Amino acid sequence: xxxxxxxxxxxxxxxxxxxxxxxxxxxxxxxxxxxxxxxxxxxxxxxxxxxxxxxxxxxxxxxxxxxxxxxxxxxxxxxxxxxxxxxxxxxxxxxxxxxxxxxxxxxxxxxxxxxxxxxxxxxxxxxxxxxxxxxxxxxxxxxxxxxxxxxxxxxxxxxxxxxxxxxxxxxxxxxxxxxxxxxxxxxxxxxxx
Numbered sequence: 601x602x603x604x605x606x607x608x609x610x611x612x613x614x615x616x617x618x619x620x621x622x623x624x625x626x627x628x629x630x631x632x633x634x635x636x637x638x639x640x641x642x643x644x645x646x647x648x649x650x651x652x653x654x655x656x657x658x659x660x661x662x663x664x665x666x667x668x669x670x671x672x673x674x675x676x677x678x679x680x681x682x683x684x685x686x687x688x689x690x691x692x693x694x695x696x697x698x699x700x701x702x703x704x705x706x707x708x709x710x711x712x713x714x715x716x717x718x719x720x721x722x723x724x725x726x727x728x729x730x731x732x733x734x735x736x737x738x739x740x741x742x743x744x745x746x747x748x749x750x751x752x753x754x755x756x757x758x759x760x761x762x763x764x765x766x767x768x769x770x771x772x773x774x775x776x777x778x779x780x781x782x783x784x785x786x787x788x789x790x791x792x793x
Contacts (some may be wrong), residue, residue: 643729
């Protein structure tokens, strides 16, 4: 009961593809999609708050030192009061972190009355949104590389590709004459038998 090693088991195939490479590529794409979506959502939220949100002041009530590698500053929170006086939010966190501990109310913007984050002007919308798009673009590139329609000639041998190319080009020209052509014909006839 010999098993053909050249043919993969039918149980391991999923839609014409082996499931193991598909699982590996899917996992890699997921590692790119998840942070991409998180960054994109953060960037869009920051952009909406910064450019279309309600302006106001945050009366800082609590600050904690922030020290992450090169970034040093303060993570602060407090009560947000809209400039128009329409609403107040009891507790918001100021994003991104502040370089200096604030001594006065901080000008910021919130997306709406239910926000728990107040945004100060920064490059977060551009960097987070751009990073999110870059991650999603890489995931799309990986997915396209796996699921793109393949070239039917990709798996042909060199000999088959040459034969196909000769058929596409058509006849090579007039028949060859002379001793060299005759000896080639004789060799071909001998090798064919």
